[in-house]
Amino acid sequence: MESIFLKYLRSLYSSDSGVSITIRAGRGGGVRSIVIDAAKEFAQLDRRVVVVDCDRGSKEMNLARKEAKEKEIEMLENHPCLEATLLAILNHGKKYEDKSSAWCKKELYKYIDEKKCTDSPSYLKVFPKKLLDTERVNVLELDRLISLMEGNW
Numbered sequence: 001m002e003s004i005f006l007k008y009l010r011s012l013y014s015s016d017s018g019v020s021i022t023i024r025a026g027r028g029g030g031v032r033s034i035v036i037d038a039a040k041e042f043a044q045l046d047r048r049v050v051v052v053d054c055d056r057g058s059k060e061m062n063l064a065r066k067e068a069k070e071k072e073i074e075m076l077e078n079h080p081c082l083e084a085t086l087l088a089i090l091n092h093g094k095k096y097e098d099k100s101s102a103w104c105k106k107e108l109y110k111y112i113d114e115k116k117c118t119d120s121p122s123y124l125k126v127f128p129k130k131l132l133d134t135e136r137v138n139v140l141e142l143d144r145l146i147s148l149m150e151g152n153w
Helices: 002-013 031-041 058-070 082-090 101-108 120-126 129-135 140-150
Strands: 049-053 074-078
Touching: 002 082, 002 120, 002 129, 002 140, 031 049, 031 058, 058 074, 074 082, 074 140, 082 101, 082 129, 082 140, 129 140
Parallel strands: 049 074
Antiparallel strands: none
C-alpha cells in the first residue's frame, strides 16, 4: 500500500520538480532492516529517504534512527502507520497516534476497499489533488511527503 500511495503522490507532485524519485517497497523485516537495505541498494544516490511506520516499539525505532543517522539516510515517520496519516488527511488533521495499526487499517478500509488498496485509481478517487493540497497544512506527514516529491524537503 505504501509504495502505491507514494507513487501516486509522485505522479501528482514531482513531474515539474526536476527531481528524479525512485520508490521501492521494503522487503520486510524490521525498520532497521529497511534502513540497512536502503543504504546498500541506493548508496550512489544524492539523497536517500525511507518512509516508515512507527508501530514497532521505541527500542526498534531508536536503533533504526541511529542506523539512519550513521548511514546518512533521512527517515520520514508515520505515527503509528501510513494508514493513520491517510485517515488524518480524510479527517482534517485528526491524530490517530493512540490507535493501533490494525485499527487504522480497518478504519481506512471504510474509505478504500481492502482489495483495491493496491490500485492507484482508488487513491485518485479518495485522495484527489485538491484534498491533498488543502490538507497538507493540517497533516505534517503529508506535507513532508509532498515537499519531498516537489524536491523541497
